[in-house]
Amino acid sequence: MSETPHEGDHVSPPYGSERQFQIYMAGLQGQLPALPLDVQELERRAKERLSPEAYDYVAGGAGAEDTMQANLAAFQRWSIVPRMLGNIAQRDLSVELLGLRLPAPLLLAPIGVQSIIHPEAELAVARAAASLGIPFILSTVSSYTLEEVARAAGGGPRWFQLYWPADAEFCASLVQRAERAGYGAIVVTLDTRLIGWRPRDLQRAYLPFLQAQGLANYLSDPVFRRDLPQTPEENPFPAIQKYVSSFGHLTLQWEDLAFLRQHTQLPVLLKGILHPDDARRAVECGVDGVIVSNHGGRQVAGAIAALEALPGVVEAVAGRIPVLFDSGIRQGADIVKAVALGARAVLLGRPYIWGLAVGGEAGVREVLQNMLADLDLTLALSGFVSVSSLDRSALVKAERA
Ligand SMILES: Cc1cc2nc3c(=O)[nH]c(=O)nc-3n(C[C@H](O)[C@H](O)[C@H](O)COP(=O)(O)O)c2cc1C
Ligand SMILES: CC(C)CC(=O)C(=O)O
Numbered sequence: 001m002s003e004t005p006h007e008g009d010h011v012s013p014p015y016g017s018e019r020q021f022q023i024y025m026a027g028l029q030g031q032l033p034a035l036p037l038d039v040q041e042l043e044r045r046a047k048e049r050l051s052p053e054a055y056d057y058v059a060g061g062a063g064a065e066d067t068m069q070a071n072l073a074a075f076q077r078w079s080i081v082p083r084m085l086g087n088i089a090q091r092d093l094s095v096e097l098l099g100l101r102l103p104a105p106l107l108l109a110p111i112g113v114q115s116i117i118h119p120e121a122e123l124a125v126a127r128a129a130a131s132l133g134i135p136f137i138l139s140t141v142s143s144y145t146l147e148e149v150a151r152a153a154g155g156g157p158r159w160f161q162l163y164w165p166a167d168a169e170f171c172a173s174l175v176q177r178a179e180r181a182g183y184g185a186i187v188v189t190l191d192t193r194l195i196g197w198r199p200r201d202l203q204r205a206y207l208p209f210l211q212a213q214g215l216a217n218y219l220s221d222p223v224f225r226r227d228l229p230q231t232p233e234e235n236p237f238p239a240i241q242k243y244v245s246s247f248g249h250l251t252l253q254w255e256d257l258a259f260l261r262q263h264t265q266l267p268v269l270l271k272g273i274l275h276p277d278d279a280r281r282a283v284e285c286g287v288d289g290v291i292v293s294n295h296g297g298r299q300v301a302g303a304i305a306a307l308e309a310l311p312g313v314v315e316a317v318a319g320r321i322p323v324l325f326d327s328g329i330r331q332g333a334d335i336v337k338a339v340a341l342g343a344r345a346v347l348l349g350r351p352y353i354w355g356l357a358v359g360g361e362a363g364v365r366e367v368l369q370n371m372l373a374d375l376d377l378t379l380a381l382s383g384f385v386s387v388s389s390l391d392r393s394a395l396v397k398a399e400r401a
Contacts, residue, residue, distance in 0.1 A: 015091070016332075016373030016380075035358055035366045039330045039351050042367070046357035053206040054116040058353050060200035063301025071297050071328035074305035078337045078395045083383030092386040093376055097322060097345055098185060098267050098288060100135070100157060104372050105339055105387050108136035109326050109347035110161035110187065110271075113214040115143035118356045123152040125356060128364035130156025132372070137161050137187055137347065140174065141214035148216075150181040159185040161271070163192065166246045172263040173223040179264050186264060187291065188257075191272030193248035196299040209247075210240055218243050257285045269324070272299075274309040276316035283320050289344075290317065291324040296349050307338065314342030332374030339387055340394040 023033055036042045047055045061068030093104040108129055114121035121143040129136040135157035138149050146160060160178035165171050175186055201207060208214055218224045219232045219239060232239040260268050267288035273279050274294060282290050292310050294303045306327035314323050325338045326347035338346045348371065355367030384390055 016376035019369060019373040020377070033366070035355060035363055035370075037370060039354070042351065042354045042358065046354040049357050050117065053201075053204045054208075056200040056204065057113075057116065057206060057208060058111075058350060060198055061297035061301070062196035062198055062299055065297060065301070067294055067301055067303045067305065068297025070305040071294065071307070072330065074307035075328060075330075075334050075337055077398050078307070078341070079398050080333060080336060080340075080378075080382050080394055081396055082381060086383045086385065088380040088383070088385055090385060091376060091380055092388075093372065093379070095345055095387050100184065102135065102157075102345065103133045104375060105335060105343070105345035106134055106368075106371065106375075107159070107324070107345060107347050108134065108352055109349040110137040110139040110189070111349065111353055112139040112141035113143055113208040114353070114356065115213045116208050117353055118360050120360055121356075122149045124361035125352065125364050126150075126153040126156065126158065128361045128368065129158075130154055131365060132368055133157070134368055135159060135184070138183070139163075140217055141209055142216055143213045145216045145220045146174075146178055146183070147181050147220075150183070158183050159187055159269075161187040161189055163247065164188060164249045164252055166249045166251075167223070168259065170221065170223045170246070171249075171259070173221055174217060175260065175264045175266075177217075177221070179266055183266070185267040185269055185288070186260065187269045187271050188260070189271045189295075191293070191295050191299050193250055193252065196295075197301070198298065210244070212236065215239065215243060254281055254285055257287065261286070271326075273313055274304055274306070276312040279313040279316040279323075283317055287321065289322045289324060291326060291347065292343070293326045293347070296327050307341070310338065310341045310343060332371060332376070332378040335371075335375050336378050336382065336384075336390065337395060340390045340392055342392075 036045055095102050095105045108125060118124060122138060123144055125136055126149050130153045137159045138146055139161050140163040142149060160183040162174065228238050230238055269289035269291055270282050270287050271291040272293050272295060273282060273290040279290055292306055292313050294306045310325055317323050322344040323342055324345050324347060325343035326349055329335060329346050329348050330351060335346050352364050352367050355363035359366060382394060
């Protein structure tokens with residue numbers, strides 16, 4: 001099923017209308033799209049394929065899941081006001097980000113333990129992303145090692161997400177492995193030094209990280225393995241215990257970010273910024289970018305919807321570094337809104353995991369292609385020919401219901 005990515009083979013599918021046309025033409029020959037176009041329907045199809053605990057793990061959030069829902073509702077409070085009769089024949093979805101020209105303002109969010117979803121897990125996602133030139137962000141808690149995933153990505157752009165472990169030497173080792181394996185940036189996730197209160201997972205006493213599915217980067221690391229009384233192959237429990245005790249670095253502070261600079265040449269981005277003062281602090285610390293995110297509503301129930309936080313962070317950063325966004329991207333219009341509010345690019349989360357569940361590598365690719373086509377058409381029909389020309393004037397804020 002898996003197709004090898006061809007370097008330079010990426011589409012900025014400039015023309016969503018081409019994809020649309022292909023779909024309708026295939027329909028004339030009795031062929032329908034393999035995956036549901038509607039993301040809720042896609043999620044339902046994924047649910048049928050997954051174990052109940054794996055489905056709930058992905059679908060669930062913190063507490064009563066109010067923030068998870070608020071992430072989606074926040075998009076409905078902004079409306080696009082389309083403009084007519086511009087020349088929209090030539091369109092450009094590309095954006096510049098940290099020296100890279102991306103085909104579209106889209107990356108894949110880091111999502112851990114993907115082997116609970118599909119046996120090819122991050123390898124399939126890396127291949128799908130590479131075939132479109134879309135960068136993916138590999139989670140620290142991936143099911144395959146960062147080196148294996150880098151090989152699957154071939155020349156495709158990739159970043160590494162860091163769960164900063166308490167052991168400094170191990171932290172340095174992870175970052176340097178990522179740099180050697182061709183990852184182009186380090187994304188430090190700040191909002192998950194402890195795991196949020198997640199009733200669905202607690203009810204099932206389900207934490208996939210305690211199984212090998214999330215430990216590949218740990219078990220393959222010479223520094224992590226060094227002091228274990230027995231090798232993980234002989235007995236996995238000491239490794240699991242060590243992982244649990246070192247996962248969250250609870251005394252980590254802003255000043256410690258300097259440590260990363262000493263151990264890597266790569267750009268550093270901070271994921272999980274919601275408060276304007278934290279955004280200012282990030283700029284002062286010299287990081288290369290921030291990602292506005294509430295982790296898909298999985299950490300703090302009652303936290304601000306990510307989109308509500310975006311304008312304040314953009315204002316605080318004042319153009320000094322790029323601001324990225326995730327938590328609630330479900331369709332092209334959501335990307336338009338986030339970019340119009342000042343995000344340079346967005347990260348797609350759960351929807352690509354549903355694609356992985358239903359169709360493996362091809363499923364992820366199809367989700368991405370549909371998202372890009374939808375983005376292109378929404379942008380064009382709103383009267384814009386390039387992502388870089390979008391600004392807040394494209395939107396009005398609706399009255400609160
Ligand atoms: C199942 C699952 C696992 C995740 N694992 C990670 C992770 O390992 N590292 C990380 O920084 N974020 C992780 N996230 C958060 C995502 O990167 C992203 O912030 C979130 O999915 C965005 O919300 P959305 O999917 O609702 O759009 C995870 C999210 C989900 C749903
Ligand atoms: C808790 C982490 C290990 C993984 C994660 O980020 C998540 O499940 O949201």
